[in-house]
Amino acid sequence: MPQLDSLRTFAVLLVIIYHWFPTGEGFNRLPNGTIGVMVFFVISGFLITRILIDNRNRIQAGQSKLTDTYRNFFVRRALRIFPLYYFAITLVWFAFPQTSDVDEHPLYYYLYGYNILLNKTGNWADILSPFWTLGVEEQLYFVWPWVVLLTPRSSFRWVIAGMVVIGVLFRGYGYMQGNLDGVLTPASFDAFGLGALWAYIVSERPDALPDFLKKLSVAAALSLLGFIALQFLPGDHVLVVLFQRLFIAALALFIIVRASMGIKGPVGQVLNNKALQYVGRISYGIYVFHMLVPGFVTPFIMKVFNRFGFSLTLGYWSHRFVSLLALLVVASLSWYLFEKPINELKRYFSYTKPVGKSVGQSVG
Numbered sequence: 001m002p003q004l005d006s007l008r009t010f011a012v013l014l015v016i017i018y019h020w021f022p023t024g025e026g027f028n029r030l031p032n033g034t035i036g037v038m039v040f041f042v043i044s045g046f047l048i049t050r051i052l053i054d055n056r057n058r059i060q061a062g063q064s065k066l067t068d069t070y071r072n073f074f075v076r077r078a079l080r081i082f083p084l085y086y087f088a089i090t091l092v093w094f095a096f097p098q099t100s101d102v103d104e105h106p107l108y109y110y111l112y113g114y115n116i117l118l119n120k121t122g123n124w125a126d127i128l129s130p131f132w133t134l135g136v137e138e139q140l141y142f143v144w145p146w147v148v149l150l151t152p153r154s155s156f157r158w159v160i161a162g163m164v165v166i167g168v169l170f171r172g173y174g175y176m177q178g179n180l181d182g183v184l185t186p187a188s189f190d191a192f193g194l195g196a197l198w199a200y201i202v203s204e205r206p207d208a209l210p211d212f213l214k215k216l217s218v219a220a221a222l223s224l225l226g227f228i229a230l231q232f233l234p235g236d237h238v239l240v241v242l243f244q245r246l247f248i249a250a251l252a253l254f255i256i257v258r259a260s261m262g263i264k265g266p267v268g269q270v271l272n273n274k275a276l277q278y279v280g281r282i283s284y285g286i287y288v289f290h291m292l293v294p295g296f297v298t299p300f301i302m303k304v305f306n307r308f309g310f311s312l313t314l315g316y317w318s319h320r321f322v323s324l325l326a327l328l329v330v331a332s333l334s335w336y337l338f339e340k341p342i343n344e345l346k347r348y349f350s351y352t353k354p355v356g357k358s359v360g361q362s363v364g
Contacts, residue, residue: 005277009277041136045193118181220254282331285334
């Protein structure tokens with residue numbers, strides 16, 4: 001499903017726009033950060049759940065073991081996520097401790113509980129603040145495999161419905177507590193649940209696909225109208241807190257469903273662009289480094305140029321353009337020299353080997 005990589009590109013670009021430009025002005029009059037993160041969460045919910053459903057069916061057929069499946073699932077996710085994550089937070093701790101709370105609360109970061117710390121401190125000035133989403137995903141990876149693997153097939157759709165409802169209700173609970181950030185894991189359950197819904201349809205109910213696509217089109221249209229209406233309300237309005245993420249996730253699901261099947265026409269040609277797909281493949285590195293590059297890598301590049309007699313002064317837009325180029329280079333180097341070699345170790349933890357051996361489809 002290469003078009004999903006292109007969607008990752010657009011998602012990470014929205015996150016960059018949100019963090020690199022003034023909030024509430026120009027490009028950022030829309031909640032670009034939230035849109036980008038919800039796209040990532042829905043994609044993750046779909047891909048992770050599809051793999052787990054396939055493995056649950058394999059377990060029930062006696063082709064693999066529950067403990068082996070969970071072990072290999074978690075090891076594969078750790079190989080993909082852990083190395084770069086720990087490299088980044090260690091780099092910040094030792095090289096730029098003044099920019100983050102990691103120096104004061106390292107265990108929250110190293111144990112993937114940073115979103116819990118951020119919920120307490122509200123310190124969005126932390127240069128690692130985008131890592132709250134990585135905490136959410138990793139916390140879900142601890143629990144969600146057991147839910148999928150152990151829930152009876154006949155009951156799983158109710159689990160998905162519960163996920164969506166809990167996401168909305170938990171944000172309502174946060175609103176009553178005066179917490180509008182929604183960085184705790186249950187506050188994002190609806191996005192993951194909608195992704196899981198598509199995995200359920202693909203794997204368990206392919207006969208319901210035509211009806212599902214019709215209902216999804218209606219839901220997406222209503223979500224678009226709801227999202228537009230919410231833009232006329234203040235960001236701390238209860239309706240915005242409750243439903244904006246849900247509407248965004250539903251719109252993301254609409255696009256992700258079609259991209260996973262392969263969109264045709266002009267939109268498909270855009271999503272099939274190899275450059276966009278490449279950026280999507282390195283989007284994890286882009287996400288991890290996008291806060292570090294403008295403040296540290298770009299100034300270093302300028303010092304190097306000035307050292308060799310090239311006196312360059314960057315304005316507002318040129319600084320961001322150079323930072324974007326530098327970010328793509330840093331993420332590419334990270335992918336080829338660091339992430340990809342480690343990612344290739346997944347072959348030792350394949351899901352498809354016979355019972356008794358380590359049992360994997362790649363999630364990216």
